Amino acid sequence: MLAHGSGCTICVMKRQLLSGNEAIARGAWEAGVHVGTGYPGTPSTEILEALKDYPEVYTEWSVNEKVALEVGIGASLAGGRTLVTMKHVGVNVAADPLFTISYIGVKGGLVIVSADDPAMHSSQNEQDNRNYAHAARMPMLEPADSQEARDFTRIAFELSEKYDVPFLLRSTTRISHARSIVSVAERAAPGRPAGFYRNIRKFVMIPAYARLRHVAVEERMEAIARDADELSLNRIEEGSGGIGFVTSGVVYQYVREAFPDAPILKLGMVYPLPENLIRTFAKSVETVVVAEELDSFFESRIRAMGIPVRGKEFYPRLGELSPGRVRAPLVRAGLIPATDGGEAPTAPAITVPPRPPALCPGCPHRTVFGLLHELGMKVTGDIGCYTLGALPPFSAMDTCVDMGASIGVAQGxxxxxxDAYKRDTVAVIGDSTFAHSGITGLINAAYNGRESFVIVLDNGTTAMTGMQPNPFSGTRISGEGAFALDYGKLAEAVGIDRERFRTVDAYSKEEVERAVRELATLDKLKLLVVKGPCVILRRKQKKEAS
Amino acid sequence: MTVSNILMVGVGGQGIILASNIFTAATMYAGFDTKKSEIHGMSQRGGSVFSHIRYGQEVFSPVIPEGGAHFVFSLELMEPLRWLDFVNRETVLVSSDKRINPANVDTYPDGVAAELKRIFSTIQIVDVKKLQSKIASATFLNVALLGVLSGFLDLPLPAWETAIGETVPRGTFDKNWSAFTHGRTLSDGATEKRSDTGVIGDKGRAPDRG
Structure with missing residues (x-):
């Protein structure tokens, strides 16, 4: 190994190579965070996984994002600094508490991370969660690399307490899953949370009190918007040329790469916007181009200020940008000259067969989907690895909407x-997804007298996002043992009798087939649990044991 | 201002992420600014996996600009053909000759190696069967191939050593290091004049360190 001596870079610098997600966890830890909650979801998952390794912080995988935020709210109101993490669609699940905690405010700083997924590398939609900042009347920061992910997280805690409001921190896949060098510091000594003290008019949102709080919310947003002009997170980078760019997040890096000399207004706080700063910048250049992925969030707002800008006429509302995709449309429009050396990419002269993801060899879900394919049943599906059952050779899934939707859609x-219903529909859902929001659907089926046939594919883990435990796994994020939810008792509680509840071995094709065929013919609500550990988890456990 | 761009590709489960973590750490220990971008999630289930690494004096985009790859490093033979948007006439290819059929495809396409030779002006395709017989096990093939790639680059050996030491699972350093150094001896790059690769030039000369 290297002999570390004086002058060795590794020894003298507190510099680490961190992913955006690890950097967010680091920033939260340095800020003295007490509590971290969340639900796994790409690209957010590694934030909490990194945070759990700091012994001073309590972390949990909550049952879903709504509960994660509610636990976070309680922790904040008891004076703890709290980080809540989720992917973009998770914020939809947490939206109910989100909109009202905006009225209530915080005690300990509360930072909510929304990890968005432009281009849908691993998601069912590519919603732009900057819109939540406006809709929930909550400020939002957006870092542009791992260093900023760490810095902005720290700052978000301070600002959250300063303005008495939760802060949203928006990441995207290219921030969360990119690694770069981060200068780090030690943890601030945060002291113990002060504990919860009653403040009924501020914490109890009945209409009379909420009306008062809404006034405070709007005043607060105005104050933050005024301060945004002076906020160091928003900065003008001087440059040359007639075109100035307004941008944020990873797109800032693409703009810097594509136009090294251009003036840039880099927004670190993406909501509310610094109106005076934008005016100053716009006056200093001939043309303002807004470079943003997905929605016309900045552009529409800046135009509403009466400042002429261009943007979406060049850039798509779909997918990710890149250095090339930031530059090419401006060349095509004649705004900037083409550079030489723009050789067209070579196309391969042979056909390269696509390599789509597929259920792993030996995956316990293979049996069920093979069978459902054979039986030709209508399959309402759900979110997880097993959504791959929709692809050939199985093609055994007919809908996939959101977490837990399989059970509700089947009822509809x-x-x-x-009268034409032929008991030929089956809802298929994974264990973690079932705990997340499938159980409420099951209760609905019981309550409303449906005949739904629900199959839970229990592979003992939340496999899609990298093996996180869930309420059926018997362990917590820390690895310590935990209560495991009992399918049999759950079935009993929703009135499913013994004949209509079965647990079978995922690897026994005969068992699975007999159970599916028999249950499908029965009336009333039915629950089948197909149990078989995830092959990747098994391999991992074997490795750890040896 | 020169930034070196390395595109690492392969199939889920082959160890691209580990190899790219080692590489990125090595560039940091060699004194460079560095960034890496990759996609997790769906791509791990036997799909195509890729990782972008960029290092130099100052790196902005974590994603390699189109046509900007100096090197493509692949753990599977046909995978480089998926990423030609990032390739230019000077791009160097270091690839394993391992052939993995995509799920539901029974025959490997013909003429992949010839096509790679047509597109890449500098190319080293490594016979992995031969390589595997010289290292502890197939587990370390990714690191051995990284050794082959390292021969084309001007990163100092101690930076690689530190990077491998801190990245690989505990207790596997010796086997990984020996796989890496063996790969390095096989590298065509080692026999070329380093400046001929045109990637790093004199800026790449790493600072001395103890």
Missing amino acids: IEVAEG
Whole structure:
């Protein structure tokens, strides 16, 4: 190994190579965070996984994002600094508490991370969660690399307490899953949370008190917007040339790469916007181009200020940008000259077969989907690895909407088909997804007298996002043992009798087939648990044991 | 201002992420600014996996600009053909000759190696069967191939050593290091004049360190 001596870079610098997600965890730890909650979801998952390794911080995988935020709210109101993490669509689940905690405010700093996924590398939609900042009347910061991810997280805690409001921190896949060098510091001595003290008019949102708080919310947003002009997170980078760019996040890096000399207004706080700073910048250049991925969030707002800008006429509302995709449309429009050396990419002269992701060899879900394919049943599906059952060779999934939707959608099909319903629909859902929001759907089916046939594919883990435990796994994020939810008792609680509840071995094709065929013919609500550990988890456990 | 761009590709489960973590750490220990970008999630289930690494004096985009790859490093033979948007006439290819059929495809396409030779002016395709017989096990092939790539680059050996030491699982350093150094001896790059690769030039000369 290297002999570390004086002058060795490794020894003298507190510099680490961190992913954006690790940097957010680091920033939160340095800020003295007490509590971290969340639900796994790409690209957010590694934030909490990194935070759990700091012994001073309590972390949990909550049952879903709504609960994660509610636990976070309680922790904040008891005076703890709190980080809540989720992917973009997770914020939809947490939206209910989100909009009202905006009224209540915080005690300990509360930072909510929304990790967005432009281009949908691993998501069912590519919603732009900057819109939540406006809709929930909450400020939002957006870092542009790992260093800023660490810095902005620290600052977000301070600003959250200063303005008495939760802060949203927006990341995207290219920030969360990119690594770069980060200068780090030690943890501030945070002291113990002060504890919860009653403040009924501020914490109890009945209409009379909420009306008062809404006034405070709007005043607060105005104050933050005024201060945004002076906020160091928003900065003008001087340059030359007639075109000035307004941008944020990873797109800032693309703009710097594509136009090294251009003036740039880099927004670190993406909501509310610094109106005076934008005016100053716009006056200093001939043309303002807004470079943003997905929605026309900055552009529409800046135009509403009466400042002429261009943007979406060049850049798509879909997918990710890149240095090339930031530059090419401006060349095509004649705003900047083409550079030489722009050789067209070579196309391969042979056909390269696509390599789509697929269920792993030996995956316990293979049996069920093979069978459902054979039986030709209508399959309402859900979110997880097993959504790959929709692809060939199985092609055994007919819908996939959101977490838990399989069970509700199956009921709707049954209701609408009415007398024509032939018990040929089955809802298929994974264990973690079932705990997340499938159980409420099951209760709905029981309550409303549906005949739904629900299959839970229990592979003992939340596999898609990298093996996180869940309420059925018997362990917590820390690895310590935990209560495991009992399917049998759950079935009993929703009135499913013994004949209509079965647990079978995922690896026994005969068992699975017999259970599916028999249960499908029965009336009333039915629950089948197909149990078989994830092959990747098994391999991992074997490795750890040896 | 020169930034070196390395595109690392392969198939889920082959160890691209580990190899790219080692590489990125090595560039940091060699004194460079460095960034890496990759996609997790779906791509791990036997799909195509890629990782962008960029290092130099100052790096902005974590993603390699189109046509900007100096090197493509692949753990599977046909994978480089998926990423030609990032390739230019000077791009160097270091690839394993390992052939993995995509799920539901029974025959490997013909003429992949010839096509790679047509597109890449400098190319080293490594016979992995031969390589595997010289190292502890197939587990270390990714690191051995990284050794082959390292021969084309001006990163100092101690930076690689530190990077491998801190990245690989505990207790596997010796086997990984020996795989890496063996790969390095096989590298065509080692026999070329380093400046001929045109990638790093004199800025790449790493600072001395103890």
